[in-house]
Amino acid sequence: MRVLERVCPFCWAYDRRRRESVRANFEHCASRREALLKLGYDQEAAVRFVTGSAGYLEGPILDVGTGAGHCAVAIAKLGHSLMTIDTDGAQIGKAKLFAEHYGVVDKIVFRKRPADAMGFAPASFASIISYNALHHFEKPYEVIDELWRLLRPGGVLIVSDLDETGFAAVEKMHVAEGKTHPRLGATVTEAAAHAGALQGCSASRRQGAHQDVLIMRKST
């Protein structure tokens, strides 16, 4: 593209429009992050806490419910390559723009798939992570079962969601934007109870940065 851009006015115009979209998306994300910070939720600290909650993330890595891409981009910025899935094409588009801003889009594969039926082979991933998506899942237990099926023996599954202060901040931001923020799925406590019945699962919890993190390790 870069070479063509010098000679082709259409390529040049496309590239300029793309750069403008990347900039506009980043500014939108930055203004939401600022709004959340004023409401007591530090999104960057939260993502750092969650991505670091189980130590080093072995690949292959899967990010589930990628949304605007905060968690996926943070993992890619650590130098990892990863697979991501989400059902919302518009969100995937935003996540790609966000990744482009940080120069890590080539490290991330984006797929449009439902989390309860992703179609990957069993034991495809060594680390699976889901940040602030649990309360969006209509079928949270089916999702956890699917993630467990996709996890390799010896692998780690991290499912994290907002604590009550975090939920309050996100809800206030949505109201200020004229939207609502429904809670459909399970709580982390309910997910932890479900994890207790998974074969070969040793589960622990960590709280910090207004995140409630469930860490599930699969025996070898």
Ligand SMILES: C[S@@+](CC[C@H](N)C(=O)[O-])C[C@H]1O[C@@H](n2cnc3c(N)ncnc32)[C@H](O)[C@@H]1O
């Ligand atoms: C608030 S976002 C999560 C934040 C995101 N992980 C990040 O790092 O920015 C929640 C996402 O979950 C996605 N989602 C909801 N139900 C889903 C499902 N069944 N399968 C896959 N993605 C789903 C939504 O489309 C939305 O993009």
